Amino acid sequence: MSKLMCVVLKFIFAVLSLVSISPAAARVNETTYMRVLPSTGQEIVCNRCAPGFHLRAHCTDTRQTECRRCSAGFYTEFWNYIPECLPCDSCFEHQVVKQPCTHTRNQVCECEEGFFWNFHFCKRHTVCGAGYVVKSKGTPYADTMCEFCQNGYYATGAPGNKVCVPHKTCRPEERLLLHGSCWHDNVCASCNRIVEKGWDGLIKPLLAELFAQQKPHRLQRFVNRFVLRDDGRRRISQRRSSSENYLLHAQEWLRRATPEQLIELPDKLTKINLNNLAANVENKIAKFREETKYCSNNIP
Known part of the structure; x- marks a missing residue:
């Protein structure tokens, strides 16, 4: 079949389709709809119900459509002829x-501060771990994006507002007690400060930061087993x-804690199966004690 013949046939079909449209159908638009009367088969054009209303009774050849206003908690957003209004969504x-329910619009919910929508529920924003900073802050629709500090830098600051800063350089009169990592700075101290504070005084801030990185159930084990029991206080349940x-x-x-208690700390952590933390603490204590021996012969 030639291309010209195809064009002619398409034109003929288009004309026939226009001819076949009934006069009633031609008058249908956004605010009307066509209905066939069951008794006579006659086509008539009915008014749709406005937003905020629903159909109570179809139109007939003698009266127009009857509509009823949506009840509280229900809505219709468009011109319609549905028998019931739609129920507004509930928040999870x-x-x-974010947007309250009205007669003409659905309720819109969004995740509260600190959460984002994760397919079917609100999930808590990721908290960037040790050595990471926030690359992009979480929103009600997206999780927090974290970024690792490059070599020679460490993450410092309040949770959610940490920044990567370069490791400091020890002054000439100071010893480097511990090389910096992605989550802590170089630890430097002069001999005068080492004698004044002792190795235990210098290491405690570092150990406190290590504890801050632990998950709640790990901290709970340590607190219940070795802190509250030693103080004669009752154990804390995770609910309380x-x-x-x-x-x-x-x-x-x-x-x-005394120096002796700090030396015993790795054994305590091992007893409650915090083996990685125990090894980390033991290595740092050994490093501090070794370095501070250069300044004092009274290290316990």
């Missing part, structure tokens, strides 16, 4: 109302205390 756990409380108990224990 950790959601707040937050991760911040566990950390405060653990860091308070560190603040009051």
Whole structure:
């Protein structure tokens, strides 16, 4: 079949389709709809119900469409002829109302501060781990994006506002007690300061930061087993205390700990199966004690 013949046939079909449209159908638009009367088969054009209303009764050849206003908690957003209004959505756990339900629009919910929508529920924003900073802050619709500090830098600052800063350089009169990592700075101290503070006084801030990096259930084990029991206080259940409380108990224990208690700390951590933390603590204590021996012969 030639190209010209195809064009002619398409034109003929288009004309026939226009001819076949009924007069009633030609008058249908956004605010109307066509209905066939069951008794006569006659086609008539009915008014749709406005937004905020729903169909109560179809039109007939003697009266127009009857509409009813949506009840509270229900809505219709467009011109319609549906028998019932649509129920407004409900907010889920950790959601707040962004747009309230009205007769003409659905309720819109979004995740509350600190959460984002994860397919079917609100999930808590990722907290950037040790050595990471926030690359892009989380929103109600996207998780926090984290970025690792490059070599020679460490992450410091309040959670959620940490920045990567370069490791400091020790002054000529200072010893480098511990090389910096992605989560802590170089630890430098002069002999005068080492004698004044002792190795235990210098290492405690570092150990407190190590405890801050632990998950709540790990801190709970340490606090219940070695902190509250030694003080004669009752164990804390996870329901009755937050991760911040566990950390405060653990860091308070560190603040009051003697050099002997710090030396025993790796064994305590091993007993509650915190083996990686125990090894980390033991290595840092050994490093501090070794370096400070150059300044004092009274290191325990």
